[in-house]
């Protein structure tokens with residue numbers, strides 16, 4: 399179904415639908431009549447709303463075959479996917495020196511290669527249909543590199559580049575791609591964070607703990623995930639979605655600040671905000 403409110407259609411494939419931003423988005427879309435195929439490794443019950451629904455499918459974005467199987471399931475039911483929302487993601491924290499190449503691969507495997515996999519499976523169909531929207535959930539951490547969460551920021555910087563280039567490649571086929579850049583949001587992300595911190599003897603110990611304490615404080619005192627779901631809904635209603643949507647006035651100001659301020663000043667502010675933060679660690683890592 400195409401409508402003025404929704405130029406793409408109502409069949410949505412949404413990764414990361416079991417928690418946080420993905421879950422809130424699934425509920426909002428289903429309540430608005432979308433047929434949401436939500437995916438995650440841990441799937442709960444299907445849910446029916448007045449006109450729409452959430453149908454959960456098990457999928458690990460780190461597995462080629464799992465992604466292909468999930469996409470095939472949706473196609474067997476619907477014959478098409480109008481909107482792909484890539485919300486699955488997680489964060490690995492640690493000093494770069496104490497992260498292995500395997501840690502970096504694991505970070506990229508979920509946040510970047512996972513999106514390569516879903517796009518690879520869905521884009522050929524959208525291209526043939528000459529219709530589609532791909533929404534990639536990036537982060538303000540994809541604009542500012544967050545110290546001691548540098549692998550995560552790297553994966554989001556890469557996602558920014560991916561989406562910018564992809565938009566140009568797919569434009570002739572009437573398929574759109576767009577980035578959503580949340581700031582700190584209160585979700586399961588904090589609890590799911592993986593640490594590559596090695597030992598209490600680490601030369602980074604105090605500054606690492608300070609940076610993590612600040613991040614966890616900001617996330618747990620952040621806006622609810624519904625704010626991002628609302629931003630996603632607004633983008634879905636746009637025929638020509640923007641390249642990026644920063645969500646929230648404060649984060650918009652931060653991003654503007656980065657654009658106009660000298661890089662060394664931005665670096666000074668990041669240093670004060672994270673490794674020099676006075677927040678107490680909220681957990682033992």
Ligand SMILES: NC(=O)c1ccc[n+]([C@@H]2O[C@H](COP(=O)([O-])OP(=O)(O)OC[C@H]3O[C@@H](n4cnc5c(N)ncnc54)[C@H](OP(=O)(O)O)[C@@H]3O)[C@@H](O)[C@H]2O)c1
Nearest residue numbers: 414416417418419439440458459486487537583585586587
């Ligand atoms: N929370 C924040 O402050 C914040 C800020 C900026 C950007 N973001 C981004 O927003 C997105 C959603 O995160 P969130 O905050 O909503 O975190 P969340 O509550 O932890 O949700 C993460 C979702 O991703 C899924 N997931 C993780 N690894 C997966 C895998 N290998 N295969 C399939 N699904 C996987 C999880 O489901 P299963 O574990 O069941 O698989 C879960 O549904 C992420 O891309 C994150 O980087 C979050």
